Amino acid sequence: MAEYKLLTKDFGTERLQTLSVYESTGGYQGLREAFKKFTPESLVNEVKTSGIRGRGGAGFPTGTKWSFLPKDVFPRYLCCNADESEPGCFKDRYLIDESPHQLIEGVLIASYAIQCNTAFIYIRGEYHDQRLLLERAVEEARSAGYIGKNIAGSGFDCEIIVHGGAGAYICGEETALIDSLEGLRGQPRLKPPFPAIKGLYGQPTVVNNVETLCNLPHIVQRGGEWFKSLGTERSTGTRVFCCSGHINRPGNYEMQLGTQIRELLEEECGGMWRDRSLKAFQPGGGSMQVLLPEHLDLPLDMDAVAKAGSSLGAGAMVFMDETTCLVDVSMRLVDFYQHESCGKCVPCREGTYFESQLMHRLERGEASTSELATLAGICANMDGRCFCPLGDTATWFVMSAYKHFGEEFEAHCGAGECPVKARSVAMVA
Amino acid sequence: MSLSKATVAAIEKQRDRYPQPRSAILPALWAVQHEVGHLSPEAMGEVASLLRVAPSEVEAVSTFYSMYFQKPHGRHEVLVCINVSCGLRGADDIVGHLERTLGCASGETSADGEFTWASTVECLGACGGAPAMQVDHHFHEDLTPERVDDVLARVRNAGT
Numbered sequence: 096m097a098e099y100k101l102l103t104k105d106f107g108t109e110r111l112q113t114l115s116v117y118e119s120t121g122g123y124q125g126l127r128e129a130f131k132k133f134t135p136e137s138l139v140n141e142v143k144t145s146g147i148r149g150r151g152g153a154g155f156p157t158g159t160k161w162s163f164l165p166k167d168v169f170p171r172y173l174c175c176n177a178d179e180s181e182p183g184c185f186k187d188r189y190l191i192d193e194s195p196h197q198l199i200e201g202v203l204i205a206s207y208a209i210q211c212n213t214a215f216i217y218i219r220g221e222y223h224d225q226r227l228l229l230e231r232a233v234e235e236a237r238s239a240g241y242i243g244k245n246i247a248g249s250g251f252d253c254e255i256i257v258h259g260g261a262g263a264y265i266c267g268e269e270t271a272l273i274d275s276l277e278g279l280r281g282q283p284r285l286k287p288p289f290p291a292i293k294g295l296y297g298q299p300t301v302v303n304n305v306e307t308l309c310n311l312p313h314i315v316q317r318g319g320e321w322f323k324s325l326g327t328e329r330s331t332g333t334r335v336f337c338c339s340g341h342i343n344r345p346g347n348y349e350m351q352l353g354t355q356i357r358e359l360l361e362e363e364c365g366g367m368w369r370d371r372s373l374k375a376f377q378p379g380g381g382s383m384q385v386l387l388p389e390h391l392d393l394p395l396d397m398d399a400v401a402k403a404g405s406s407l408g409a410g411a412m413v414f415m416d417e418t419t420c421l422v423d424v425s426m427r428l429v430d431f432y433q434h435e436s437c438g439k440c441v442p443c444r445e446g447t448y449f450e451s452q453l454m455h456r457l458e459r460g461e462a463s464t465s466e467l468a469t470l471a472g473i474c475a476n477m478d479g480r481c482f483c484p485l486g487d488t489a490t491w492f493v494m495s496a497y498k499h500f501g502e503e504f505e506a507h508c509g510a511g512e513c514p515v516k517a518r519s520v521a522m523v524a
Numbered sequence: 525m526s527l528s529k530a531t532v533a534a535i536e537k538q539r540d541r542y543p544q545p546r547s548a549i550l551p552a553l554w555a556v557q558h559e560v561g562h563l564s565p566e567a568m569g570e571v572a573s574l575l576r577v578a579p580s581e582v583e584a585v586s587t588f589y590s591m592y593f594q595k596p597h598g599r600h601e602v603l604v605c606i607n608v609s610c611g612l613r614g615a616d617d618i619v620g621h622l623e624r625t626l627g628c629a630s631g632e633t634s635a636d637g638e639f640t641w642a643s644t645v646e647c648l649g650a651c652g653g654a655p656a657m658q659v660d661h662h663f664h665e666d667l668t669p670e671r672v673d674d675v676l677a678r679v680r681n682a683g684t
Contacts, residue, residue, distance in 0.1 A: 413651070
């Protein structure tokens with residue numbers, strides 16, 4: 096089973112980014128059909144039937160999320176989360192670069208379903224060119240009558256505002272995103288109340304990932320039952336997997352959920368580079384636990400990967416060959432969380448700082464063996480004790496790497512250098 | 525120095541798009557940075573009065589986000605990703621090359637004032653083209669030292 100192209104079917108078509116070409120591939124038919132075939136309520140039910148779960152990382156069922164909005168409270172808001180910043184993730188950028196109108200169509204369908212008249216696309220600051228592309232596409236869609244008043248004669252009104260961030264991973268957390276959109280420092284809010292009850296400007300709000308929304312035109316056109324026939328029972332549809340690291344063909348590959356990870360690696364990614372073997376991989380992005388070669392037989396299924404002690408997360412697959420130092424990789428990830436900690440809660444703000452200091456000493460071979468217990472202690476005092484998942488996940492990779500590659504961590508202690516790098520240099524030379 | 529009429533008009537336009545004016549702080553700061561090159565206290569004061577919030581609120585926002593500059597930078601901005609995917613494919617060599625070529629450490633500006641460069645752990649979202657960097661917001665992927673030289677030369681000669 097090779098790639099299964101649903102969202103990415105027309106990618107590569109010349110000028111697909113323009114409205115006319117997008118329409119010529121069937122674009123905006125999903126929106127028209129949504130108006131014709133569904134009431135907002137029946138559309139929510141259709142999306143529930145599809146079984147689609149959020150593609151941003153947490154995997155919450157999208158239709159269910161929508162149904163939490165309180166009845167008769169307006170205005171409501173939709174925020175498309177395009178703050179993609181998870182280490183290893185580059186699918187949302189790809190989806191926007193290749194087909195900005197597909198995302199806009201998805202935003203409009205979701206807005207119709209939840210009866211929202213103002214939708215926001217929050218895009219990370221680093222995606223400057225992608226923001227401009229989206230803004231141009233929004234203008235084009237507006238002049239064609241897909242955005243604004245009485246869209247395509249349906250009586251439904253909706254505006255879309257593209258909002259650029261400015262460099263803050265935490266803004267991908269939905270309540271921090273809302274704070275940032277309100278013109279505040281992007282720090283997470285206490286939940287409950289959940290955004291569905293009290294979100295942007297204190298109103299009912301839905302936050303959905305780019306890829307989730309890009310699925311909607313297809314679900315509307317082909318039906319929830321059809322969509323459910325793709326993938327596995329509890330992981331329906333396809334996902335775009337961002338593959339990177341020591342592989343022959345890094346890139347984004349859309350796969351039916353349930354496909355074996357080995358197939359993704361060997362057939363799509365062209366296997367490991369330089370005839371080297373796989374040492375470890377990370378299946379969901381920087382936040383997720385490390386997995387081993389024996390886990391390649393797992394299916395790309397959220398529950399199966401969770402059972403193996405990790406998560407499909409945001410769909411990033413980072414493959415590492417035999418020369419990789421897991422202490423070095425852990426250090427980079429810990430540095431990332433330390434840099435991105437918003438400072439709101441003590442366990443995360445202080446914990447990531449101590450973690451980072453210690454990991455640097457360990458990587459240089461300067462830490463003592465007893466400091467490994469300190470590292471585990473710091474992590475134990477963070478995981479489950481932080482205000483939001485950022486601080487919790489700042490411990491997951493490093494602790495899983497320590498568990499599976501304990502000898503490698505120990506070999507660094509007092510070594511005066513990175514023993515893995517020293518060995519790899521000798522091996523390659 | 526006060527902001528140009530065009531920047532003020534752009535900020536007002538942003539302000540009127542949102543249900544609440546303070547939502548326009550981020551886009552307003554981008555407009556200021558694109559005109560001035562960094563966020564001066566005076567310019568942030570102007571943003572505050574245009575958006576009807578206190579200057580301290582604008583400043584508090586400006587220091588939270590890593591892409592806003594509190595001090596003047598070089599004419600061009602170079603950001604090199606050193607997170608895992610780029611690290612696995614040689615980002616450290618790119619960092620070393622930039623250090624030598626530009627003659628300054630990460631976070632600093634080259635002596636000729638052309639480039640401010642930094643290595644960043646903030647994944648740029650270009651892992652499929654690792655190692656990667658951004659120059660003036662544009663992506664450059666599958667880097668080698670030679671490609672870095674080409675890009676820098678092109679940017680320098682374009683003089684924008």
